[in-house]
Amino acid sequence: xxxxxxxxxxxxxxxxxxxxxxxxxxxxxxxxxxxxxxxxxxxxxxxxxxxxxxxxxxxxxxxxxxxxxxxxxxxxxxxxxxxxxxxxxxxxxxxxxxxxxxxxxxxxxxxxxxxxxxxxxxxxxxxxxxxxxxxxxxxxxxxxxxxxxxxxxxxxxxxxxxxxxxxxxxxxxxxxxxxxxxxxxxxxxxxxxxxxxxxxxxxxxxxxxxxxxxxxxxxxxxxxxxxxxxxxxxxxxxxxxxxxxxxxxxxxxxxxxxxxxxxxxxxxxxxxxxxxxxxxxxxxxxxxxxxxxxxxxxxxxxxxxxxxxxxxxxxxxxxxxxxxxxxxxxxxxxxxxxxxxxxxxxxxxxxxxxxxxxxxxxxxxxxxxxxxxxxxxxxxxxxxxxxxxxxxxxxxxxxxxxxxxxxxxxxxxxxxxxxxxxxxxxxxxxxxxxxxxxxxxxxxxxxxxxxxxxxxxxxxxxxxxxxxxxxxxxxxxxxxxxxxxxxxxxxxxxxxxxxxxxxxxxxxxxxxxxxxxx
Numbered sequence: 001x002x003x004x005x006x007x008x009x010x011x012x013x014x015x016x017x018x019x020x021x022x023x024x025x026x027x028x029x030x031x032x033x034x035x036x037x038x039x040x041x042x043x044x045x046x047x048x049x050x051x052x053x054x055x056x057x058x059x060x061x062x063x064x065x066x067x068x069x070x071x072x073x074x075x076x077x078x079x080x081x082x083x084x085x086x087x088x089x090x091x092x093x094x095x096x097x098x099x100x101x102x103x104x105x106x107x108x109x110x111x112x113x114x115x116x117x118x119x120x121x122x123x124x125x126x127x128x129x130x131x132x133x134x135x136x137x138x139x140x141x142x143x144x145x146x147x148x149x150x151x152x153x154x155x156x157x158x159x160x161x162x163x164x165x166x167x168x169x170x171x172x173x174x175x176x177x178x179x180x181x182x183x184x185x186x187x188x189x190x191x192x193x194x195x196x197x198x199x200x201x202x203x204x205x206x207x208x209x210x211x212x213x214x215x216x217x218x219x220x221x222x223x224x225x226x227x228x229x230x231x232x233x234x235x236x237x238x239x240x241x242x243x244x245x246x247x248x249x250x251x252x253x254x255x256x257x258x259x260x261x262x263x264x265x266x267x268x269x270x271x272x273x274x275x276x277x278x279x280x281x282x283x284x285x286x287x288x289x290x291x292x293x294x295x296x297x298x299x300x301x302x303x304x305x306x307x308x309x310x311x312x313x314x315x316x317x318x319x320x321x322x323x324x325x326x327x328x329x330x331x332x333x334x335x336x337x338x339x340x341x342x343x344x345x346x347x348x349x350x351x352x353x354x355x356x357x358x359x360x361x362x363x364x365x366x367x368x369x370x371x372x373x374x375x376x377x378x379x380x381x382x383x384x385x386x387x388x389x390x391x392x393x394x395x396x397x398x399x400x401x402x403x404x405x406x407x408x409x410x411x412x413x414x415x416x417x418x419x420x421x422x423x424x425x426x427x428x429x430x431x432x433x434x435x436x437x438x439x440x441x442x443x444x445x446x447x448x449x450x451x452x453x454x455x456x457x458x459x460x461x462x463x464x465x466x467x468x469x470x471x472x473x474x475x476x477x478x479x480x481x482x483x484x485x486x487x488x489x490x491x492x493x494x495x496x497x498x499x500x501x502x503x504x505x506x507x508x509x510x511x512x513x514x515x516x517x518x
Contacts, residue, residue: 025066026052033063081365082372082382083389085441085461092413092467093479098509100479102149105502109142110160112191115167117142119187120483120495127400131495133196134188137264138500139164140210141344145503147217149510161218165232167193168211168245183208183252186266201262201269206276208249208256209283210344215246216290224293234294247299250287253280254306263329264337265393270329274318275337278345278353281310285347314352319359325366326359328394334370335394336408338363343414343507355419356429356459361436364412368440370395375404375487386472387465388413390485400494403484409470410504416463417511423456424518460515467508481505 033056043053046062055061093101108118117139120131143164150157170193176182177197184203187196219229230236234244242248257280260271284307291300318326320333326342328335342353342360353359371391372378378390390404391412397403423429429437434448441447441458449455473485474492481501482492 026054028052028063028066030056033060081368081389081443082378083368083440084382084387084465085458086387086465086468087461089457089460090464090468092464092471092512093505093509097479098506101481101502102506104480104497105142105146105499105506106156106160108497108499108502109146110163113163114191114193115160115163115165116188116190116193117164117499118190119500120498122495128494131498132190134190134193136186136188136207137204137210140207140214142499142503144210144214144217144344145507147214147221149506158218158222162228165215165218165228165245168215168249169232169241171195172242172245172248178202181252181256183249184256184261186262201266203259203261204266205252205256205259205261206264206273206279208252209276209280212246212249212283213279213286215249216286219246219290234290234296236294236296246287246290247296250283250291250299250303253284254302257306257310263332264335264340265399268329268331270331272313272317272329273337274314274326274328274335275341275345277310277314277318278341281307281314282345282347284310285349311350311352315359323362325363326353332394334367336367336391336405336411337393339367339391339408339415340411340504343411343418346418354422355415356422356433356437358430358433358436360415360419361429361433361440364415365436365440367391371404374402377404377485377487377490380490381469381472386469387461388469389466390469390473392484400484401487403487403493405484406470406474406481406492406498406501407483407504409466409485410501410508413463413466413470414504414508414511416459416466417508417515420456420459420463420515421511421518423452423459424515427452428455456515460512463508463512467505467512470505 046053050065051062052065053062108120110116111118111134116134118132119135119138122128122131124130143161146160147157171188172183174182174195176185177195178185180203182195184205184207185195186200186202186204188194189196215233219233222228232241232244233246235241237243243251257277258271260269261273261276262269263273264275284303288300288303288307291297291303320327325334326338327333328337342355346353346355351357368389372382372389374392374395375390381390389412391408392402392404393399393408428434435445438445438448441462449458473490474481477492480497482496483494483498483501484492486493
């Protein structure tokens with residue numbers, strides 16, 4: 001997360017090559033602007049590059065002119081995958097180490113009793129600025145992970161979730177200072193959770209769905225007749241807390257699912273990001289069932305109808321024309337947000353983008369090639385015999401030099417563990433998927449295991465490989481998890497104790513435990 005002096009983000013790669021001027025047209029539509037700067041670029045430097053400067057909140061202030069040739073990357077070597085599964089199933093983190101990470105994770109939750117979540121810790125003067133805010137997305141994912149990774153005997157979960165529920169209801173009632181619906185604000189001040197009022201990439205429309213998912217998990221765990229559900233989460237009366245925090249968030253999706261929004265990384269805008277659509281679909285599916293359970297068939301029908309509309313394009317509009325991978329958006333094709341979306345947006349009932357599907361296999365095959373080639377550290381780790389692979393945000397990322405991210409890597413590990421669970425429960429993948437997975441694991445299309453037990457073990461070892469590689473870069477820090485891993489040295493860097501990094505790592509380890517318990 002990075003902000004220039006007026007609060008607009010710019011981390012698109014600026015590559016070393018000559019720029020050709022064709023015209024001096026700065027009338028580009030806001031949604032079509034291509035970033036020509038970097039996080040703290042000033043107006044004079046922007047214009048000295050021949051680019052346009054227009055202070056337009058929510059979009060790049062420094063952008064390429066109409067008709068101006070964009071920089072062209074220099075030729076690169078052919079990518080070679082450095083990925084491998086672990087030779088044997090090996091516990092990446094001990095139970096004590098997981099408990100240590102969970103303690104760091106929980107210290108970032110329910111700040112001063114307000115129910116808010118701190119994203120992480122970073123010097124305000126550093127690149128990216130302070131992370132001492134509650135991001136709506138990060139907070140919702142945190143509270144989902146908190147519940148899904150807790151032991152059955154952990155009584156603290158309800159305390160955390162009740163505080164979070166109270167804050168969400170309060171936040172939904174704030175008057176928005178930025179002229180948008182408060183439900184799609186990106187972040188809030190800490191500790192009390194007031195709306196952040198300075199410039200930022202907004203709106204961000206994935207928040208309502210993510211929040212609703214977390215709150216529905218909580219509501220189902222405490223019982224639909226509980227006071228917290230009836231008074232805060234689903235009141236049955238639009239005049240009481242807008243019908244409840246869950247309903248109010250789900251109802252926003254009905255009207256706003258195809259609205260323009262910032263992406264997961266707060267850099268580019270589109271009305272059709274895979275991450276946003278797949279998590280909205282998940283929210284509406286869970287919401288449909290929840291509304292039925294609450295006796296609200298009208299809302300259930302509305303959620304089902306909008307779910308169908310989203311689902312009708314979720315494949316055709318996000319499967320690359322060459323049939324090689326699922327992409328995030330037309331302006332950011334290959335993106336780690338897709339991997340996180342495979343986990344967070346999956347619906348067992350329809351099986352789309354299941355963890356062992358051909359589409360997921362093709363995507364991982366393609367992304368492995370990209371990220372193995374992206375950074376020296378992946379090649380160094382492979383040459384040192386470390387299994388797995390480190391993932392980042394997207395190829396060509398330049399934020400803080402462009403590095404692997406802890407959360408993206410852990411999400412890949414989780415996806416493999418979920419694949420092991422699926423094979424154990426449902427048997428071998430399809431023939432097409434087996435061929436693609438063989439290429440992922442062996443570099444050939446004909447070596448996939450012929451029995452489910454061996455195949456499930458292969459996915460377990462793949463997840464272990466990824467998480468063992470991650471472990472090698474975080475163990476020396478006492479299992480504190482930062483945002484990024486240096487692309488050359490392998491040391492952790494950027495924001496420290498990033499809550500989302502813990503959420504993804506704990507989720508991966510919980511999935512591993514689930515498989516081993518089958």
